Amino acid sequence: QLVPDHGGVKDLVELKGDNLGDTQGDSSVSVVGVRVSKYGQWSDISATVTIPDGAYTGPLVATVVGQRSNPVTFTMDPVINHLSPSGAPEGSWMSVIGKNFGSNQGKIVFEGNSQDPSDDREATLPEECSGTQWTDTSVIVVVQKGAKSGLVRLTTAPNTPAGALTTTPDHSSAYTHTNDPVGPGLCRLIPPTGVVGGSVVAVGTRLGDAT
Secondary structure (H helix, E strand, O other): OEEOOEEOOOOEEEEEOOOOOOOOOOOEEEEOOEEOOOEEEEOOOEEEEEOOOOOOOEEEEEEEOOEEOOOEEEEEOOEEEEEEOOEEOOOOEEEEEEEOOOOOOOEEEEEEOOOOHHHOEEOEOOHHHOOOOEOOOEEEEEOOOOOOOEEEEEEOOOOOOOOOOOOOHHHEEEEEEOOOOOOOEEEEEEOOOOOOOOOOEEEEEOOOOOO
16 A cells, blocks of 8 residues: 555655565665665555656555565656646637646646636637647647636546546646737647658648648
């Protein structure tokens, strides 16, 4: 058992189990193969570790006297790094950039500054971007009618490895409502990689009828 079973890099997590050994000695813990470097208390039934840089959602394993334990899943909380653009009018497309969003579609809500849930506006995903709107590191959304300046909050899908988490500050980022004209939006490039001088098709909306 892990307490808590989710969190972020540098968070403390307690492992609860059996036959961990009275002292740490040469025993170690890894998260998806990334070895823990900082340890706290260690006993035969519990150990405290700090989640290392580079860890992501996946199995946490203890190795004691050369023997590996059964894996227990540790879930990394989603983190929103920034919005692009951070200010936009209703109807615009916006990219939510971060990590640990999961591969299945969750939910993004424009909360504004009010504590009144009736002010919340749940974002939709552009139909033109079908299949590419939600990834583990970015989400493309449409700024909803009635969205106010304030927080944009992300909730991951309950059936993804990232879990349904909404409790930490890193799950939100600030949005500013503007009255600017609605600009173009981009979904993807075909192909996504290439060489200088190569042709690329941009898929999106409001790109204009002709160059």
